[in-house]
Amino acid sequence: MFKNRFRHKKLTRELCANRHRFYKLAYSWTGDPMLADDLVQEALQKALHSFDSLKDDSKLNAWTCRILMNCHRDWLRRRKDTVDFDDYEFSAEGDPLAQASADDTSAMVRRCIARLSDKHRDVITLVDLMEFSYEEVSQALDIPIGTVMSRLCRARRQLKQLIAAASQEPAAPVTPLRSVN
Amino acid sequence: MHDPKDNPEVSDELLNSFVDRQLTSEERQEILHRLKRDRALSERVCELQHLKEMTRLAYDDIPPSRLPRRPIEGPGGWPRMIAAALIFGLGLLLGMSGLPQWGSAEDRTAAPGASRDRISTKVLVHLSSADRQSALNTLGSLEQMLAEYRQRGEPVRVEVIANGDGVKLLGPDTPEIAERIAALSAEYDNLSFAACRNTIEQLQLTEGLHIRLIPQVRLIDSGVVEVIRRQKEGWAYIRG
Numbered sequence: 001m002f003k004n005r006f007r008h009k010k011l012t013r014e015l016c017a018n019r020h021r022f023y024k025l026a027y028s029w030t031g032d033p034m035l036a037d038d039l040v041q042e043a044l045q046k047a048l049h050s051f052d053s054l055k056d057d058s059k060l061n062a063w064t065c066r067i068l069m070n071c072h073r074d075w076l077r078r079r080k081d082t083v084d085f086d087d088y089e090f091s092a093e094g095d096p097l098a099q100a101s102a103d104d105t106s107a108m109v110r111r112c113i114a115r116l117s118d119k120h121r122d123v124i125t126l127v128d129l130m131e132f133s134y135e136e137v138s139q140a141l142d143i144p145i146g147t148v149m150s151r152l153c154r155a156r157r158q159l160k161q162l163i164a165a166a167s168q169e170p171a172a173p174v175t176p177l178r179s180v181n
Numbered sequence: 182m183h184d185p186k187d188n189p190e191v192s193d194e195l196l197n198s199f200v201d202r203q204l205t206s207e208e209r210q211e212i213l214h215r216l217k218r219d220r221a222l223s224e225r226v227c228e229l230q231h232l233k234e235m236t237r238l239a240y241d242d243i244p245p246s247r248l249p250r251r252p253i254e255g256p257g258g259w260p261r262m263i264a265a266a267l268i269f270g271l272g273l274l275l276g277m278s279g280l281p282q283w284g285s286a287e288d289r290t291a292a293p294g295a296s297r298d299r300i301s302t303k304v305l306v307h308l309s310s311a312d313r314q315s316a317l318n319t320l321g322s323l324e325q326m327l328a329e330y331r332q333r334g335e336p337v338r339v340e341v342i343a344n345g346d347g348v349k350l351l352g353p354d355t356p357e358i359a360e361r362i363a364a365l366s367a368e369y370d371n372l373s374f375a376a377c378r379n380t381i382e383q384l385q386l387t388e389g390l391h392i393r394l395i396p397q398v399r400l401i402d403s404g405v406v407e408v409i410r411r412q413k414e415g416w417a418y419i420r421g
Contacts, residue, residue: 024240033244109239127201128236134203149194156197156232163235 043068062139112162120155308347319421344377344404366397377404
């Protein structure tokens with residue numbers, strides 16, 4: 001019993017230490033701080049209640065990422081049929097705020113990452129934001145390492161093109177898209 | 182896993198693995214060897230590193246999470262709830278300001294940093310050129326400034342970050358600067374020196390330079406990222 005309790009404490013500490021990385025990851029998928037926050041909260045709570053189903057403690061982060069992804073997919077499924085008026089993306093042409101943010105490189109890169117397909121965005125954010133090894137990405141996404149490598153390669157190629165194009169055009173804010181089927 | 186010798190064209194997959202440090206040391210050495218001879222290949226690596234750095238940096242200034250203030254409840258049941266109630270009651274009695282909160286390691290390390298944050302003067306000195314005289318002048322000015330703050334009893338923190346050609350000045354090959362850095366570091370523990378690892382690797386690839394650093398200089402992954410971070414934290418920026 002005590003052994004289990006120590007294990008839970010250790011895993012909890014580790015999760016908390018990585019909380020901000022999970023938040024960054026969720027933010028990169030959603031572009032919305034409140035939603036990212038809620039998803040991380042939900043995922044960490046689920047993880048905390050499911051430590052017994054984690055077979056290998058060294059895979060904690062990859063395992064938690066899968067939970068986070070599922071939380072995000074569930075959220076997308078729930079809202080699939082409704083589009084809030086406030087969420088609707090109007091053209092930002094001529095919008096001074098959008099133009100000011102277009103000057104910000106970080107915001108521009110985030111917009112480009114949001115335009116990637118969900119598969120590409122997943123792999124690039126897991127490698128660059130979560131600093132996962134290819135093996136950990138493979139575990140988190142449940143795909144072979146070879147697929148991780150080829151997907152990452154295509155993702156970076158596409159991101160490079162998007163950034164090159166974005167630096168020459170006035171940009172509008174974009175919400176990341178993810179297929180939920 | 183990969184053998185570049187079998188394939189004269191280095192694939193993008195392999196270069197990505199190199200940039201992401203996913204290769205074995207032998208594979209890495211082989212790529213490094215090729216990079217010395219192949220400028221186009223070196224440019225491809227630079228582009229990938231740049232892209233990776235931009236992606237990492239893009240999420241550094243996102244709105245902060247509210248999560249540290251929101252406790253995450255693990256499985257516990259009644260015993261834990263009773264214990265929590267007891268602790269809460271005790272806390273009220275003792276006049277505690279709040280309950281322990283969940284937070285990241287960064288939050289925890291921020292606690293000792295809180296005293297550091299009370300230091301109102303934080304100065305970042307950016308060394309990016311190999312001009313020896315200019316660097317010596319900068320170190321001289323720093324010494325004067327540190328002495329003045331010490332005399333007035335005012336806390337100050339100074340960090341010197343070198344990238345670009347600036348890293349060439351932080352090795353034993355420029356003894357007049359190395360001695361000055363060693364003396365200043367011994368005298369002032371609120372002064373630190375850091376050099377950009379990306380630059381050092383690039384200089385090795387493009388100019389074949391093997392930069393050695395004196396022990397007082399620590400290595401950081403990216404000088405540019407550190408400079409931007411410090412500026413966002415409100416550090417005063419001085420170009421050395």
